Amino acid sequence: MTQEERWQKRYEEVAGFIEANHRNPSKYVDGERLMVHFLKRGRKMLNAGELKEPRLSQFLVLLELSERCRRVNQWK
Numbered sequence: 001m002t003q004e005e006r007w008q009k010r011y012e013e014v015a016g017f018i019e020a021n022h023r024n025p026s027k028y029v030d031g032e033r034l035m036v037h038f039l040k041r042g043r044k045m046l047n048a049g050e051l052k053e054p055r056l057s058q059f060l061v062l063l064e065l066s067e068r069c070r071r072v073n074q075w076k
Contacts (some may be wrong), residue, residue, distance in 0.1 A: 007055065010038050015062055022069050039066065 001009075014035045017025060025032035025039070042059050045051045051059060 010034070011058055011062065014038055015065060018062075018065050018069050023071065024066055024069055 014025065017032070017035060025035035027033055027036045039062075042051070043063070046056070046059060046063075
């Protein structure tokens with residue numbers, strides 16, 4: 001499996017998780033930590049300008065989906 005295939009598989013896993021559960025993955029749940037790491041690392045690469053075009057457009061769509069399902073503080 002190439003690195004591109006691994007990235008695509010993780011992308012689809014994270015996008016499917018967010019769409020199915022209507023929330024972002026939690027760093028406190030063992031099965032969701034890799035998805036949190038994927039999002040965090042992707043944001044770092046995006047801010048550093050290291051994401052190239054095929055991944056960049058996909059990751060921006062994922063960030064938009066993640067932002068729509070962002071946790072809302074109930075104590076406001």
